[in-house]
Amino acid sequence: MKQDIVVPKLRTDESKAVLAAWLKDVGETVEAGEALYEIETDKVVNQIEATKTGVLEAVFVEEGDDVAPGQRVAVIESSEK
């Protein structure tokens, strides 16, 4: 089952975020609760964890790219429902 990874809600509607770093490579297995990527907004570096275990199938933004809340940035192929 494919699970979209979307950018969480930020501090304010005006807040801009940068996807600062991917902490996993495409093709790598990610455990639920494991750190997947970091975003920076309003001087906060926020480590985002995977909510399900699976394989990081694809990423759609590069490190350093601007992202918006709700934006799909990756997809995980998960065996979990």
Place this chain on the structure above:
Amino acid sequence: MFTFRSESTDPYWNQALEEYLFMMPVEGDILFLWENSEAVVYGCYQNPFLEIDLPLMWREGIPVVRRISGGGTVYHGPGNINYTWLTTPDYDGVDYARFLTPMVDAIRSLGYPVEVRNDIDIYLAEAKISGSAQKRKKGRVLHHGTLLVDCDLVRLKRSGPKNLERRSGKGVKSRPATVGNLIAHEDGRQNGDRAKQTAQFKKALERALELDQAELITLSDDDLAAIARLKEEKYDTWAWTYGDAPAFSFKHAFTLEEAGGDSSTVIDLAYDAKKGRVVDALIRKNGVLSDTLSQSFGGLRLERSVLEAWCVKHFGNEMIDRLL
């Protein structure tokens, strides 16, 4: 509330200490004040090659430190106090007021009419005296900030980047602001008792924050060894400090005078760098592409000793401020 007394002013050790306490399982908040010897500390996802006068820092041996939180580049040194506030938040998203409101109240109680601006900064009149940043990881929040009490603002300002027209690239940008000290001097210069005034202010602020009543964290030998390892294996390494740097491009032309001043050579240097290394370089001497220079510069690690050795080999001097 817990607190800690850091006796060290080693900027790498203090970053390691902060991260270690951040991940330490503690029921309750940890808040402590600490000081660094002179250093430039930049945000985790900034580009140090765009934000800092690296040739100057390297030449003078001033530590360049990459921290784990976001935000811009700050100057640490005598007369600046740092504070770190660690908590397990009961909220989602980002909250600065939770930390800044009590900090501002404490400073105000000491007679300084400061206020929060831009949600993140603390100002005294029109001067920014404190900036802050955060890191959120595994259900914990690290909030920290600087407090310019009686700092040498000339030294602070000169650490910023020079010749920015030479470089462009990715990375979180610093937001320039007019900075000032909490303890201002009418003539704009420090009055010779910086250490005393800073120590007095620090003690008074600790009392205002009721840290004298907080439970003191004592670190075991194992804790101290782990912090020392974190310093040695992470914060005080080229890999952490420069090895993740975002991509940037550099372009600069300069003239080399031959000994005796009879002739000169114009060098056109252009290169792309990523993760602290030159990826591609094109170097022209008097308009003619030099394969030897270009190829020898390609792949170099952007590090003082490496760049100096390259300069000495090809030009006979250590002119690295022309290469960055």
